Amino acid sequence: MEAAQGLAAYAALRLCVSVYLLAKTMPPGPLRIDLRLAWEQLVYTAPLALSIGSTVLNRHVDKWIVAALIPSAFGAYVFAGQEVPLVPVLGNAMGTILATRITHAFHSGDLTRARAYWLAATSRGALLVGPVTVGIILCAPEAIRLFLDPVYVVAILPFQIYSAILLHRIMAYGMILRAAGKPRTLWFASVFLLVMNVVFSIPLTYLLGLPGTALGTLLAYIINVVFFLYCVAQVMQSRLADVYPWRRYGLILCAATASAGTAWFVASLAPDLASQLGVKLIVYAVGYWLLARALGVARALPEVPDDAPSFSSDLGAPLNAAR
Numbered sequence: 001m002e003a004a005q006g007l008a009a010y011a012a013l014r015l016c017v018s019v020y021l022l023a024k025t026m027p028p029g030p031l032r033i034d035l036r037l038a039w040e041q042l043v044y045t046a047p048l049a050l051s052i053g054s055t056v057l058n059r060h061v062d063k064w065i066v067a068a069l070i071p072s073a074f075g076a077y078v079f080a081g082q083e084v085p086l087v088p089v090l091g092n093a094m095g096t097i098l099a100t101r102i103t104h105a106f107h108s109g110d111l112t113r114a115r116a117y118w119l120a121a122t123s124r125g126a127l128l129v130g131p132v133t134v135g136i137i138l139c140a141p142e143a144i145r146l147f148l149d150p151v152y153v154v155a156i157l158p159f160q161i162y163s164a165i166l167l168h169r170i171m172a173y174g175m176i177l178r179a180a181g182k183p184r185t186l187w188f189a190s191v192f193l194l195v196m197n198v199v200f201s202i203p204l205t206y207l208l209g210l211p212g213t214a215l216g217t218l219l220a221y222i223i224n225v226v227f228f229l230y231c232v233a234q235v236m237q238s239r240l241a242d243v244y245p246w247r248r249y250g251l252i253l254c255a256a257t258a259s260a261g262t263a264w265f266v267a268s269l270a271p272d273l274a275s276q277l278g279v280k281l282i283v284y285a286v287g288y289w290l291l292a293r294a295l296g297v298a299r300a301l302p303e304v305p306d307d308a309p310s311f312s313s314d315l316g317a318p319l320n321a322a323r
Helices: 002-025 035-069 071-080 086-107 111-147 150-168 173-179 183-208 210-235 246-267 273-295 309-322
Strands: none
Touching: 035 071, 035 183, 035 210, 071 150, 071 210, 086 111, 086 173, 111 150, 111 173, 111 246, 111 273, 150 210, 173 183, 173 210, 183 210, 246 273
16 A cells, blocks of 8 residues: 555656646747647547557566466566566667657658668667677576575576567667557557467466466567567568668677677586676676677668758757747
């Protein structure tokens, strides 16, 4: 009850602060409601709201499946079935930065510029997300045993499997569909992910226990990412091969996997958990740096296009009007 009351107080405070900031930043003058524009906004945002609801459900549905089928392991899986927050933030931050520019490119019919923004962002996101995610999976056994209660040892393998979901977080995929004016497709993708998660997780939980639940969620995400990329290719009028840094990301994952294998072998010779964790971190970091340089994964990154002249003028017009 205290936790629920705290969340309610946080929501009320956030509402008050949001209303204050909105009042301070909106241009002065009487409020005018354009019913046609309001209807257009409702039609556009309703599928987005539904997709957010489906996304929230998807974050918890695997936990509910474990609670129903293996209630004694619910606490351990709640810990295991979490994405390390740092990694998704990277892709979401880049998506936020480029959202207005990609939206403008779509509205201007400049699909080449939109694709250039997208490839520049995903290529740079892969440089960070790939090695960080593999490093998390590599170091999870020692870190969990060292820093958490022994009851969480059962969560090591599910956590490693679930963490593989982070590999696709190199960019905010839904941003492209919003920019292209495809909110209904975004809603369908979120519902599709939810359905696939249930379809895979229930039988795999019966067969494999907690690792099966994590594996079911991972399989659902893999299928969903392929669907998202197909939609991105469609709205950009490109081939699937041209809307993702396949070769670069493949080299990144090869370098990370090879370095992780070497680090795991060397660490197995260390005498205790703390030493094993330290050895893994050092060997993995050095090995990946050397292999990444040898493979040239950061070489010839796609350039970030300069802003189109119309972008600055379109952005400045409402600001000047407000002033």
